[in-house]
Each structure stands twice: as C-alpha cells, then as structure tokens.
Amino acid sequence: KQEVTQIPAALSVPEGENLVLNCSFTDSAIYNLQWFRQDPGKGLTSLLLIQSSQREQTSGRLNASLDKSSGRSTLYIAASQPGDSATYLCAVRRANDYKLSFGAGTTVTVRA
Amino acid sequence: EAGVVQSPRYKIIEKKQPVAFWCNPISGHNTLYWYLQNLGQGPELLIRYENEEAVDDSQLPKDRFSAERLKGVDSTLKIQPAELGDSAVYLCASSLDGRLAGGRYNEQFFGPGTRLTVL
Numbered sequence: 001k002q003e004v005t006q007i008p009a010a011l012s013v014p015e016g017e018n019l020v021l022n023c024s025f026t027d028s029a030i031y032n033l034q035w036f037r038q039d040p041g042k043g044l045t046s047l048l049l050i051q052s053s054q055r056e057q058t059s060g061r062l063n064a065s066l067d068k069s070s071g072r073s074t075l076y077i078a079a080s081q082p083g084d085s086a087t088y089l090c091a092v093r094r095a096n097d098y099k100l101s102f103g104a105g106t107t108v109t110v111r112a
Numbered sequence: 113e114a115g116v117v118q119s120p121r122y123k124i125i126e127k128k129q130p131v132a133f134w135c136n137p138i139s140g141h142n143t144l145y146w147y148l149q150n151l152g153q154g155p156e157l158l159i160r161y162e163n164e165e166a167v168d169d170s171q172l173p174k175d176r177f178s179a180e181r182l183k184g185v186d187s188t189l190k191i192q193p194a195e196l197g198d199s200a201v202y203l204c205a206s207s208l209d210g211r212l213a214g215g216r217y218n219e220q221f222f223g224p225g226t227r228l229t230v231l
Contacts, residue, residue, distance in 0.1 A: 031218075032218070036222070043203055043224040043225045044155070046222075100157070105152075
C-alpha cells in the first residue's frame with residue numbers, strides 16, 4: 001500500500017518569504033504525482049502534475065520537483081502572498097493503478 | 113471550459129435517512145471518481161468508473177453505499193441509511209483516459225464537493 005506523508009502539517013510565514021512544502025511516499029513505482037490546493041470548504045484545484053519520467057514542473061511562482069528513487073517531492077512557492085494561504089495536498093498514482101493516494105496536506109498561512 | 117459540477121454543496125440529514133449526491137464531470141472525460149474526505153485528511157477513493165463501468169469499487173461500503181453512472185456521463189452516489197460516521201466531504205473528480213489525453217495523462221480534476229452532516 002502506498003503511504004504518503006506531508007511534513008509539516010502546518011506552516012505560517014510572513015508575506016514575501018519562499019515556501020517549501022515536502023511530500024514523501026513509500027513506493028517509488030509511481031506513474032505520476034500531483035500537487036493540489038484546497039481552500040476552506042472548497043474542492044481541490046490541480047496545481048502541477050509531474051510524470052514519473054520528469055524531475056520537475058514549473059508554473060508561474062510554483063515549482064515542483066520529484067526524486068522518485070528517494071520517494072520525495074517538494075513544492076516551492078516563490079515570494080508568498082496572503083492569497084497563497086490554503087491547504088496543499090500531494091497525491092501519488094502508482095504504476096498500473098488509477099487510484100490517487102493522498103497525503104493529509106500542509107496548511108499554509110501567509111501573514112500580511 | 114466548465115469544471116466538475118456537484119450538487120448539493122451542503123446536506124444536513126438525520127441518521128438513518130437516505131441521501132444522494134450528483135456529479136457532472138468535465139465534458140468528454142470518460143473516467144469518473146468518487147472520493148470521501150474526512151476532516152484533516154486527504155481524500156480516499158470510493159469508486160472509479162470508466163464510461164458506464166465501475167472498474168474499482170473495492171473501497172465502497174456496499175452495505176449502505178451505491179453508485180451509478182448512467183450513459184457514462186453524470187453519476188449519482190447514494191447512502192442508505194446514513195450513519196453519524198458518514199459525515200464528511202464527498203468529492204467527485206474526472207479525467208481523460210491517458211490514451212486520449214495528449215500528454216496530460218490521467219490528470220484528475222475535482223469538483224467543489226458536497227459536505228454531508230449526519231445528526
């Protein structure tokens with residue numbers, strides 16, 4: 001069974017600071033990894049998807065890296081803004097399996 | 113492009129009552145998922161459909177939960193009877209099969225969810 005862990009569970013930073021969110025998974029035989037954002041009471045918004053053959057993906061201020069062999073992914077958010085306050089979840093799809101295994105998320109607060 | 117649509121957004125019922133949730137996936141997406149999310153946790157898959165066929169329902173508590181996806185488009189998830197422990201957010205997601213996705217292999221897109229409270 002794929003176990004996905006996100007540390008820390010919560011993070012508070014002043015506006016302008018760079019954010020580093022960590023995700024680790026136990027089974028390195030993955031198909032892809034997705035990072036999602038979830039605002040309170042809302043659904044999940046897909047931020048980035050990294051295929052197993054890729055090392056990183058970038059979108060605007062967001063950059064996600066993937067180290068499959070060590071079972072780790074990191075989401076970097078540059079120059080954080082109060083609007084970045086949300087819960088960020090990573091999810092892993094194993095090879096030959098459509099199911100996403102989610103971490104519990106990291107709740108980020110960006111202080112103005 | 114319209115996203116995944118779910119209704120209702122909120123539902124409050126008493127235990128032992130039935131409840132149903134509806135999902136309309138992104139147009140053209142052939143794969144549909146129902147997830148359950150408890151407070152402070154990540155979503156967990158309940159059932160996955162490829163077109164009309166439920167290809168993975170191993171996590172669905174079949175004694176009280178049922179689902180259908182008629183004509184391979186909209187889907188309904190039902191609970192009968194509801195229990196206190198069913199209080200959670202029920203999320204629907206859809207994706208395009210990898211063979212057709214043009215590189216966006218099976219990226220899942222989620223709806224806003226239905227928050228169920230069982231009293």
